[in-house]
Amino acid sequence: MCDHHDTLRSDNKDLQQVEKMMDRRAFLTKTSLGFGALALGSLLNADKAWSAVKNNVKPDLGMFSRNDLGLPHHVPKAKRAIYLFQSGGPSQIELFDYKPKLKGLFGQELPDSVRKGQRLTGMSADQTSLPIAPSIIDFKQYGESRAWVSSAMPYLSEVVDDICFIKSMQTDAINHDPAITFFQTGSQQPGRPSIGSWISYGLGSDNENLPTFITLISKNGGGQPLYARLWGNGFLPTEHQGVQFRSGKDPVLYLTDPENYDGHNRRNMLDYLGKLNDVQNSFYGDPEINARMSQYEMAFRMQTSIPEVTDMSDEPEYIFDMYGKDSRDSGTYAANCLLGRKLLEKGVKFVQLYHQGWDQHIGCPKGILGNARKTDQANAALIKDLKQRGMFEDTLLIWGGEFGRTVYSQGKLTATDYGRDHHPKAFTMFMAGAGVKPGITYGETDDFSYNVIKDPVHTHDFQATLLHLFGIDHERLTYKHQGRRFRLTDVHGHIVKDILS
Structure with a gap:
């Protein structure tokens, strides 16, 4: 034999x-050169990095670099982030960019000297007139920073001294799908890795029982569709894709055991499957084999961790009151903000929260006020909640959409009603928390909120700054694909140093 x-x-x-x-x-x-040791070394070194940051010690970056990527490139300010993406393009004129001079220009034609030949969407390109529509929503200044906030955001006005408003955002895309794709992946064309995937690839995980990158979509938004590629891994290994959590009985699809199966032998099944994949990987050397096994193992651990992290029964009543009544309704924006905080608390590094419904081509004032009621209280509560838990100083919070809205009315203009078209050349975002200067307003637009006249911030500049706060040099975090080294910011982007603390 x-x-x-x-x-x-x-x-x-x-x-x-x-x-x-x-x-x-x-x-x-x-x-000691095994892959498990390398992974363990990465986790242990991450703890050393944060110990150095907490104690204000300048560490030797070599002691906690992640494998062969040499990350982080410098001491990070952000340990985690939650990105509150307002899909549809919120109107900066109704929310943050106060323009009192417009009131005397109601119905007048937008001057050519302001428009400067900028392209229009197909929805207003055939209009014979572009009449100026001043906002009918009141504004006031708040806090020691004297930040302008409209009455649509009463709760946010309470925390303006914790926020950095960027009023000079600019982007390249004028329609929703390419514009959202551009913000999330650095390219208007689909197929590139999302921001969360780049951070997962570069920095790894702080909790082996939960994904590094999780996506939440509020059920009380509506509007323009969202696609899974917005939180996809693109050409990065598949374990870096975002995992979408849904409201309801099964937050993650295909995680629950099939009917009449108690799962008692799942561990043995995965062990045997792992051995088979080891043989396959040893022979073919395909990294996707290990990536797939990594996902199987994560799914196994998530069967225990997901019910725990999505269980809200341990949250006290005052927390629900702070986030608002919707926070008791799973899947709403407020409930997702609360869940996002819990995920960050459990070691998830990047939470991407989408809220749709900001696309007010008609009925702009009513639509803005309605969406603000769904989101404003939770936005402010999240900042307060992070602060009371001691997480604000190393958590980065981002709020913003894919572009802004025009000063002229799309369609019929009346004293109380108007619509606004897409406008990519001047809009507002805000950031708060880790490494961001609190209580400042950065950048400025003209009297029509149509052109940036001071300190422009391009989409790639925002992305470069976000990575910088995580300790990543955006020019050095690259991945070779089809013979070329790609990065989130392509060949562009500058760190906006004046907003950094």
Whole structure:
């Protein structure tokens, strides 16, 4: 029998190759150079990095670099982030960019000297007139920073001294899908990795039982559709894609055991599957094999961790009161803000929260006020909640959409009603928390909120600054794909240093 086996092995070159590669893999696994040791080293070094930051010590970055990526490139200010993406393009004129001079220009034609030949969407390009529509929503200044906020955001007005408003945002895309894709992936064309995927790839996880990157979509938004590629991994390994949590019984699809299966032998099944994949990987060397196993293992651990993190029964009543009545309704914006805080607290590094419904081509004042009622209280509560838990100083909070809105009315203009078209050349976002200067307003637009006249911030500048706060040099975090090294900011982007603390 043994002689027969030896004869088969000597005649079968493929079998010899598999055994040779498996011997090599066994050696790596049993030594300190094994992949498990590398992963453990990464986690331990991350703790050293944050210990140095907390104690205001300048560390030797080499002691906590992540594998061969050499990350972080510098001491990070942000340990985690929550990005409150307002899909549809919120009107800066109704919310933050106060323009009192417009009141005397009601119905007048937008001057050519202001428009400067900028392109229009197909929805207003055929209008014979572009009449100026002043906002009918009142504004006041709040806090020591004297920030302008409209009456649509009464709760946010309470925390303006914690916020950095950027009123000079600019982007390249004028329609929703390419504009959202551009903000989330750095390219208007689909297929690139999302921001959360780049951060997952560069920095890894702080909790092995939960994904590094999680996406939430509020059910009380509506409007323009969202696509899974917005939180996709693109050409990065698949374990870096965002995992979408849904409201209802099953937050993550396909995680629950099938009917009549108690899951008692799932651990054995995964162990055997792992052995088979080890053989496959040893022979073919395809990194996606290990990535797929990593996802299987994560799914196994998530069967226990997901019910725990999505259970709101341990939250006190005052927390629900702070976030608002919707926070008791799973899947609403307020409930997702609260869930986002819990995920960050459990070690999730990047939470992407989408709220749709900001696309007010008609009925702008009514639509803005309605969406603000759904989101404003939760936005402010999240900032207060992070502060009371001691998480604000190392959590980055971002609020904003894919572009702004025009000063002229799309369609019929009346004293109380108007619509606004897409406007990519001047709009407002805000950031708060880790490494961001609190209580400042950065950038300025003209009297029509149509052009940036001071300190422009392009989409790629925003992305570069976000990565910088995580300790990442946006020019050095690259991935080779199809013979070219790609990065989130493509070949653009500058860090907006004046907003950094």
